[in-house]
Amino acid sequence: MRVMAQMGMVMNLDKCIGCHTCSVTCKQAWTNRTGVEYVWFNNVETRPGQGYPRTYEDQEKWKGGWEVGRNGKLRLRTGSRLKRLLTIFSNPIQPSIDDYYEPWTYDYETLTNAPLQEHTPVARPRSLLSNEPMKVEWSANWDDDLGGAPELTQADPVLQKISAQVKQQFEQTYMFYLPRICEHCINPSCAASCPSGAIYKREEDGIVLVDQDRCRGWRMCVTGCPYKKVYFNHRTGKAEKCTFCFPRVEVGIPTVCSETCVGRLRYIGVVLYDADRVLEAASTPDEQDLYQAQRSVLLDPDDPQVVRAAEQAGIPRDWIDAAQRSPIHALINRYEVALPLHPEYRTMPMVWYIPPLSPVVDALTGTGHDGEDAGNIFGAIESLRIPVEYLAELFTAGDTGRVTGVLRKLGAMRSYMRDLNLGRPADESIAAAVGMTGRDIQDMHRLLAVAKYDERYVIPTAHAEQGPEREEYDSGCSLDYDGGPGMGGWGPFGETSGGSTPIAVENFHMLAARQTTDTLAAPGDREQRVNLLNWDGKGSPVGLFPPQPHERPGPHGEDGGGVGPDSPAVTDPKP
Amino acid sequence: MNALDVVLWVILPYISLAVFVVGHYWRYRYDKFGWTTRSTQLYERRLLRWGSPLFHFGILFVLLGHVMGLGIPKSWTDAVGLSEQTYHALAIGVGAIAGIGTLAGLAILIYRRRTVGPVFSATTKNDKLMYVVLTATILFGMSNTVLGVLGHEGVDYRDTVSPWFRSIFYFSPDPELMREAGLGFQLHALSALVLFAIWPFTRLVHVFSAPLGYFTRPYIVYRSRDTELGNRAAPRGWDRVGGGRR
Numbered sequence: 001m002r003v004m005a006q007m008g009m010v011m012n013l014d015k016c017i018g019c020h021t022c023s024v025t026c027k028q029a030w031t032n033r034t035g036v037e038y039v040w041f042n043n044v045e046t047r048p049g050q051g052y053p054r055t056y057e058d059q060e061k062w063k064g065g066w067e068v069g070r071n072g073k074l075r076l077r078t079g080s081r082l083k084r085l086l087t088i089f090s091n092p093i094q095p096s097i098d099d100y101y102e103p104w105t106y107d108y109e110t111l112t113n114a115p116l117q118e119h120t121p122v123a124r125p126r127s128l129l130s131n132e133p134m135k136v137e138w139s140a141n142w143d144d145d146l147g148g149a150p151e152l153t154q155a156d157p158v159l160q161k162i163s164a165q166v167k168q169q170f171e172q173t174y175m176f177y178l179p180r181i182c183e184h185c186i187n188p189s190c191a192a193s194c195p196s197g198a199i200y201k202r203e204e205d206g207i208v209l210v211d212q213d214r215c216r217g218w219r220m221c222v223t224g225c226p227y228k229k230v231y232f233n234h235r236t237g238k239a240e241k242c243t244f245c246f247p248r249v250e251v252g253i254p255t256v257c258s259e260t261c262v263g264r265l266r267y268i269g270v271v272l273y274d275a276d277r278v279l280e281a282a283s284t285p286d287e288q289d290l291y292q293a294q295r296s297v298l299l300d301p302d303d304p305q306v307v308r309a310a311e312q313a314g315i316p317r318d319w320i321d322a323a324q325r326s327p328i329h330a331l332i333n334r335y336e337v338a339l340p341l342h343p344e345y346r347t348m349p350m351v352w353y354i355p356p357l358s359p360v361v362d363a364l365t366g367t368g369h370d371g372e373d374a375g376n377i378f379g380a381i382e383s384l385r386i387p388v389e390y391l392a393e394l395f396t397a398g399d400t401g402r403v404t405g406v407l408r409k410l411g412a413m414r415s416y417m418r419d420l421n422l423g424r425p426a427d428e429s430i431a432a433a434v435g436m437t438g439r440d441i442q443d444m445h446r447l448l449a450v451a452k453y454d455e456r457y458v459i460p461t462a463h464a465e466q467g468p469e470r471e472e473y474d475s476g477c478s479l480d481y482d483g484g485p486g487m488g489g490w491g492p493f494g495e496t497s498g499g500s501t502p503i504a505v506e507n508f509h510m511l512a513a514r515q516t517t518d519t520l521a522a523p524g525d526r527e528q529r530v531n532l533l534n535w536d537g538k539g540s541p542v543g544l545f546p547p548q549p550h551e552r553p554g555p556h557g558e559d560g561g562g563v564g565p566d567s568p569a570v571t572d573p574k575p
Numbered sequence: 576m577n578a579l580d581v582v583l584w585v586i587l588p589y590i591s592l593a594v595f596v597v598g599h600y601w602r603y604r605y606d607k608f609g610w611t612t613r614s615t616q617l618y619e620r621r622l623l624r625w626g627s628p629l630f631h632f633g634i635l636f637v638l639l640g641h642v643m644g645l646g647i648p649k650s651w652t653d654a655v656g657l658s659e660q661t662y663h664a665l666a667i668g669v670g671a672i673a674g675i676g677t678l679a680g681l682a683i684l685i686y687r688r689r690t691v692g693p694v695f696s697a698t699t700k701n702d703k704l705m706y707v708v709l710t711a712t713i714l715f716g717m718s719n720t721v722l723g724v725l726g727h728e729g730v731d732y733r734d735t736v737s738p739w740f741r742s743i744f745y746f747s748p749d750p751e752l753m754r755e756a757g758l759g760f761q762l763h764a765l766s767a768l769v770l771f772a773i774w775p776f777t778r779l780v781h782v783f784s785a786p787l788g789y790f791t792r793p794y795i796v797y798r799s800r801d802t803e804l805g806n807r808a809a810p811r812g813w814d815r816v817g818g819g820r821r
Contacts (some may be wrong), residue, residue: 081789088786089631090616090624097617097693129618192794193784200798211798213607216784217614234697237613251801377676462800 002275003299003310005319005526006186006206007244007268007459008339008350009258010328011179012448014357014410018145018177020044022257022266026181029256030243035235037128040140041233041242042257044179047157048390049143053099056228057342058157063093065189065345066224066282074283074346076189076224084220085195091219095228101138103128107421129234146175161398162389174385177393179265181257182242183341183349184208186273186297187282190228190241193224199239204462205270206350207244216240233325250462258457267451269458270319270324272299272310272351282346287397290343297348298333301326322460326449328352335444337406339395354448355391355403357384357410372418377411384502392517409414409434413448583765584750588743591768599783600773612781618693624681630680636673637716641668645740648735667724674717681710705777708770715763722759736760 026042045051056062065075078084078093106123114121126140127134143152153159188208191199198214199221201207207572210221210230217237221230230241245255246427253259258266274297281293299306301323310320323329331354364380365371368573381388381404388400388407396402419427420442431438470517603610616623644666652662685706688694719732739752753761774780 085786085789089627090620092622092624094616096620127692130696135760191796193795195788195789196784197788197792197796200796202800203797204800213610215611216781216786217611218786219616232614232617234615234617234693236608237607237611246800302706347581 001299001309002307002367003272003306003313003315004206004275005204005310005315005323006271006273006350007184007249008206008271009181009245009255009351010267010331010352010354012263012265012267012354013176013178014354016044016177016179016356017263017547018044018046019262021262022179025139025240025256025260029245030239031301033235034128036231036240038100038140039098039231039233039240041229041231042179042181043140044176044177045141047178047394048144048149048153048159048175049146050152050155052140053095053228054138055155055157056095056226058085059345060225061093062095062226063223065224066187066192067346068283068285072283076192076228078193078220078223083170084193088195088218088220093223094219094228094232097129097234098138101140101142102134104136106133107133146173149168149173158390158393161393162387172385174387176386178341180227180229180341181255181351182244183227183351184242186294186348186350187278187346188225189345189347190221190225190230193218193220194218194239195392199230200351202246204371205246205249207246207249208241209243209246210239210241212238212240215219215296226342226347227349236269249349252457252459252461254457254459264456266455267327267331270323270460271326271329271332272301272306272315272320273297273325274299278348282348287344288399290342290346291396291399291402292320294340294343295333295336298329300333301329315452316460316463321459322458325333325458327451327456327458327459330443330447335409335425335440337409337444337449339402339406340395341396343392344397353445354397354410355395355406356386357381357407368543372414374412374415374427374433376407377415378433381407405434409436409444412436412447413441417445484565534536580750580754584739584753584763585667585748587765587768588748589773592743593776595771596738598772599780602775602780610780610784611778612784613697613778615688615691615694615697618697619691622687622691626680626683626687628680629676630684633673633675633677633680633705636669637677637713640670645737646734663723667720670720671724672711672721677713678717681713685710696704701777705773707778708766708773712763712766712770715759715766719759719763721736730757730760732756732760736764751781 023040023044027040031037031039032042040052043052050518056064059065059077065077066074067077070299075154082173104125104127107126108123110121111123124133125136126132131133142148146153148278160194184207186206188199188201191201191208193216195218196214196216198216200209200211202209214236217232218240219232219239221239221241222228222232224230230239232238245257248255248259254266254268258268277297281290281297284290284293299310301320302312307320310323312315327337332352337354339355340352341347342349363378369376371377384407389398390402391403392398412430416426416430416438417427419430426438428438431441436444519535683694684694688706735752737754739749742752743746753764756764
């Protein structure tokens with residue numbers, strides 16, 4: 001047994017309202033730069049729908065992830081190492097920008113420069129790639145809320161897999177939201193595809209990162225990842241991906257997407273797993289057994305043997321404690337209500353989902369039945385408006401039994417808790433019907449419904465003595481970089497040359513620029529945008545929200561040069 | 576031997592090769608982040624699909640041909656009984672195919688670079704300079720081969736260019752050899768020397784990242800958080816008891 005720790009996330013889809021706050025704050029924090037305009041480390045898809053990039057789940061086409069070969073061995077879907085190297089000059093199956101979308105901006109200057117004319121001037125869209133006027137025809141969530149259905153929706157690869165009968169039921173429209181980030185897989189196929197070995201999995205927390213200094217832009221990772229969550233920065237020529245907000249997680253605060261989630265549907269925690277059994281589990285012949293196989297790789301942190309092995313493997317005590325209190329371990333292995341996204345890709349993803357149940361209660365109530373009565377709910381789950389087959393294609397490689405089991409648990413929880421809320425005696429038979437005890441159900445209810453910040457996010461901090469340099473710690477002294485590439489501008493080979501700028505230096509400059517800026521908002525100068533990495537959700541950083549009337553005069557306004565919403569032309573004197 | 580010959584065939588090669596070697600070392604130390612292929616496949620893939628493999632595989636064979644032609648002395652091939660005619664038929668046959676592939680690929684790639692909007696706007700001045708020098712070098716080289724095929728062989732490059740090239744590396748360069756080589760070979764050699772001199776400062780550095788290590792490394796790379804991302808070693812300030820855990 002070789003115990004390793006892994007950061008993971010669980011999202012409760014019942015609570016997702018599709019507001020895209022996670023996507024927007026993530027973009028603000030990580031991808032508001034040129035070169036990654038089209039990149040969303042976090043995106044929210046409406047299902048059924050094509051997803052982002054379009055139809056990424058069709059692995060016959062995109063060849064992401066692993067497959068089991070005829071000899072029973074695990075291999076990448078793109079073929080052998082030699083084959084990948086031979087196609088290195090032109091990757092035949094890399095999505096092009098049209099599969100994501102061509103990023104654009106608007107010609108806002110026209111609005112202020114246009115001469116006096118009869119008609120109102122219009123800000124036309126312009127491509128951010130070629131700077132030419134363009135027609136906006138697609139984006140990261142073009143089919144949001146079933147926009148363009150049913151034509152666009154028919155291309156959904158998941159929908160195409162399920163039977164014709166379910167497709168017909170699709171006439172009774174249903175939808176739900178699926179927020180996606182990088183899965184930080186235990187068996188990452190992006191890392192396996194990288195010819196340069198630049199993508200690595202961190203030993204301490206399992207976060208998968210791209211070493212920007214080693215990446216040579218061969219683009220094989222983009223194809224290798226079945227979730228299409230590694231992106232090519234077309235400006236720097238390097239791959240970029242979701243970082244699980246490691247600078248935040250290392251100091252114990254949750255990722256930006258979790259922090260800002262309106263529905264509070266995300267849970268972050270640590271699991272322990274047995275690294276020696278990963279390959280065997282990922283090679284499980286039957287796709288529908290992969291869910292169980294992955295669960296069996298995750299270890300029980302309360303087992304004294306596991307704890308001893310973890311200590312021997314050098315996992316710090318507070319990490320083991322965190323694994324024992326981990327909300328994601330509870331949801332995955334104790335209550336068994338969380339399911340992995342597309343386990344059939346065999347990458348052992350570590351962002352899991354609790355499938356949505358919501359419409360069932362309303363639907364039952366609508367037909368005149370008691371929507372929260374246990375008997376009614378159990379009976380209705382099979383005929384849910386969101387077809388169980390659809391959920392099963394997403395979460396269990398088509399095994400509807402598993403999904404039904406989870407939905408029954410969620411239904412039982414509602415029923416059982418309603419009795420308690422109404423002051424009626426608890427009906428233990430409801431709990432027993434789904435193989436749980438009343439105590440379990442109440443604990444699960446607490447975790448799913450009322451869990452507070454520190455119960456949803458159990459994040460042990462990084463240990464400085466383990467790897468000497470936490471990123472923030474390492475780059476703590478920005479003076480080291482005085483005159484270096486971090487302290488202003490780039491090297492002689494253009495914008496992206498020279499060393500990569502440490503995060504702390506970048507933050508320092510952003511803060512400094514914001515504090516000394518001349519104008520309230522200067523979209524031309526990217527460095528003045530608010531860096532959400534600096535925000536832990538408390539207080540309000542300068543520039544994040546428009547100034548309130550009582551805040552005037554402005555932050556530097558000791559001489560009364562206030563900057564308010566009604567005086568945008570007034571500039572703030574520099575200190 | 577006049578002064579110009581010495582400048583062109585003795586001084587220039589050493590400057591060029593020194594810049595090539597030191598430049599790469601410096602660029603790697605200073606600009607790992609800028610060391611990339613700068614692929615534009617994201618913008619356009621239909622033309623790239625033909626142009627890029629044609630060019631890259633072509634130029635790899637051209638490189639192989641140069642290693643043989645410049646690196647292996649005539650006496651060696653004579654010793655193994657390879658006749659002059661066979662050698663030339665072989666060299667010109669393979670060389671012509673590889674050269675045509677390279678040129679066709681290059682033509683497609685340059686056409687693509689100029690006509691596809693996003694690719695054109697991603698082209699830097701540095702790229703343009705590199706394209707000019709690279710294309711010139713390939714065209715000069717190719718014209719030598721074509722002239723050879725047409726039977727206008729003035730001089731045998733294996734008696735002139737090759738010994739001169741080798742002589743650079745044993746530090747007794749003989750400019751006389753190049754003076755006899757003829758204008759075609761002289762122009763090809765000169766543009767190649769310029770190309771070597773600008774090489775480390777262009778995107779051509781990606782040649783040296785050919786990922787051959789991929790064949791031997793394990794699929795999944797694990798790394799500790801992290802000794803390499805930061806730019807300076809952290810002060811430790813204490814000694815670990817009983818050795819490290821890794």
